[in-house]
Amino acid sequence: MRIAGMAAATRTLLLHAGRVCGLVATALAAAVACAAPDPLPGPPQFSFVPPTPGTYALPVIQRAPFGIVLDGEGRTRALSQFTTGKVTLLSFIYTYCRDATGCPLAHTTMTEVRGRFVEQPALRDRVRFVSLSFDPLHDLPHVMKAFSSALAGTAPVQWSFLTTSSLSTLAPLLDGFGQEIAVESDAQGRPTRTLAHMLKVFLLDRKGQVREIYSTAFLAPQVVLNDMLTLLLEDGAKIQ
């Protein structure tokens, strides 16, 4: 199952990723590595037709944690404003991530799925996409805003790019979602510049309950789309 349009989305992301990296380097004069992005992976190759939306159950895995985040304007917001009320697809990112099978793959998938909802006016106000930074030390609100302007565009489906005010504010969110992160060390045991994380994308229902978790091995846009439609059907939405 190769999703049409993915190649274009990938090219778009590559273009934007390069732009954002440049913006960050200019604005912060940071020593963030802004080398040419690694070639992005294609979507995982799947050879099956996902089950039809509404024909299967997505049991509640856990509740999304509560906490405080910062939006692109630096305003303090409750995370629950971004995890309840709509069917939500959320992933953790950091803007300088260069792991081709990490943040970039999540972005391409979210971009693809979001594109499907853009085409459905009756549903697009009932879904939301959220990218929350792993790294509040680097990904300050204006960095996330610049990142979002490059990636989210003006499409009429909410995609919020959030960060936190400190590591101590971030920690319970990572723990609550079960999102592992580590700082890779070099041969001498010194910290490197790479944040190692297992890609996880979280699907939440309107009540803020995690109903599916995708990793690289199962992150297919059609699967994600069908799961979101399944949750929308639970809420009484009419799917054409």
Next chain:
Amino acid sequence: MKNRICAEPRFVTTALIAFSLLAAPLGSAIADETCNSPYMANLIKGQEEFVHVWTLGVNGMGDGFDKLVTIDAKPGSKTYGKVVHSLSVKSRGEAHHMGFTDDRRYLWAGGLDDSKIYVFDVGSNPAKPKLVRTIADLPQKTGYVGPHTFYAIPGRMLIQMLSNAKDGGGVTGMAVYNNKGGFVAKYAMPTTEGGDGYGYDLAINPQKNVLLTSSFTGKANYMRDLGSLVKDADAMKRFGNTMVVWDLKAMQPRKVLSVPGAPLEIRWSLNEGDGWAITATALTSKLWLIRQDAKGEWIAKDVGTIGDPAKIPLPVDISITRDGKGLWVNTFMDGLTRYFDLTNPEQPKQVYEKKTGSQVNMISQSWDGKRVYITSSLLANWDKGGADNEQFLRAFNWDGKELVPTFEVDFAKEKLGRAHHMKFSPGATKTAMRGTPAMASLAPHTR
């Protein structure tokens, strides 16, 4: 479901009779670096530095309790081949199998008798695992008992059970817990249209959206004294003869496959582009290939025998090479470790065998296939007696031609218990610094 295929009763009966006559034990295993969940991170593709062994307690041996034993497997280390840590769980519940969480930080280990699940932190310091959680509500939440296979899926653990709390028979199901130990869902094994309801192992092929399950027997059998069991003709009929193809996404059974004689471990080929799995049947001593036919239908095909089935060698654990070209098979009764050439999975050929113990069960190999580890115990009441009741972990190097012993730990001499399931860990020094506190070290560089 559709296209169910019923088992072949005469074939199974014949096999069971032969089995009972030889008083042969059955058993279980999953292990090694090539059989971990495809959702698990951080595969060890170099040298594993620790081997964790989930060990059955033996009354009168040490404290008599189940324990997680950690052995140094790093060549050149001062403690190479030695037990460096032993963590007792202070109860004896038929320790059996283990599985890592998706991030490889935690090791879930189950007891087939008490149905408890122990969660060990092996990520913080693999040389000294810590018990961080005990899950005791499995029977209450699911009605099932005997947690066997622990298989990571994102943020959760998928658990295959062997039995049920009502009658101790083989009709059972699966359970899902989240990584924090909270119950999520349960799924019954199919009992209609050819399904016998039994369970044993499970394995996932994400690319095909397929979960494959196999079948064994219930608690009334696996906790029973073997000598008594094999004399009970009715009890000996209560073994699984099926495998089930599930729609993974929907967690719904799609097809029951007839695989007579207790199909046990399931191994998907890890070779990119392959879409087949292989299993071994304990009672009938056969290798079965599970693949799609030209029409895309899932089928199970008998592709060969393991030793002489009439002698009931009892294949228990299998371990596939990372390229899908080779398969290790341990046969419990004759203590042989066999290697099959799987270049053509339709026609496996045994190309090597070595007597590795008086009784052998689990076999685990490193990702590169150069190291092979073997343990001895099957089930507390099914292990051999007297001098044949060796309890060990034996390590070997494999050069493609010969298994060369490297070290051995005598679990009886060390008063540890019965050595069962193995899992590997990397060295602590290579473990990345974890969590947000570690990220503080990045601050001067990234601001």
